[in-house]
Amino acid sequence: MSEASASAGGSLSDWNEDGRLFFVVGIVTALAAWLFLPLAGLVSVYCGLGLWTRYDRTVAGVGIAGVGGLSVVMWVAVLVAVGL
Numbered sequence: 001m002s003e004a005s006a007s008a009g010g011s012l013s014d015w016n017e018d019g020r021l022f023f024v025v026g027i028v029t030a031l032a033a034w035l036f037l038p039l040a041g042l043v044s045v046y047c048g049l050g051l052w053t054r055y056d057r058t059v060a061g062v063g064i065a066g067v068g069g070l071s072v073v074m075w076v077a078v079l080v081a082v083g084l
Contacts, residue, residue, distance in 0.1 A: 029047065
C-alpha cells in the first residue's frame with residue numbers, strides 16, 4: 001500500500017470519527033435526490049439515521065433523512081400516478 005492511499009484512508013477514518021462523513025455525504029445525496037436523482041434519497045436516509053443513532057446529532061440526522069425520504073416518497077407517488 002502506498003503512502004498516498006494510506007493517508008487518504010486515514011483522513012477518511014478521521015472524517016468518519018465524529019460523523020462529518022455521514023453529514024457531508026447525507027447533504028450531497030439529499031440535494032441530489034431532491035433535484036435530479038430520487039434514488040439517492042435512500043443513501044441520505046441511511047446517512048441521516050447514522051447521524052441520529054451513532055452520533056446523537058438528532059436535528060441534522062432527521063433533517064437529512066427527511067429530505068431524502070421525502071424525495072423517494074414523491075418519486076414513488078409520481079410513478080403510481082402515471083401508472084407505472
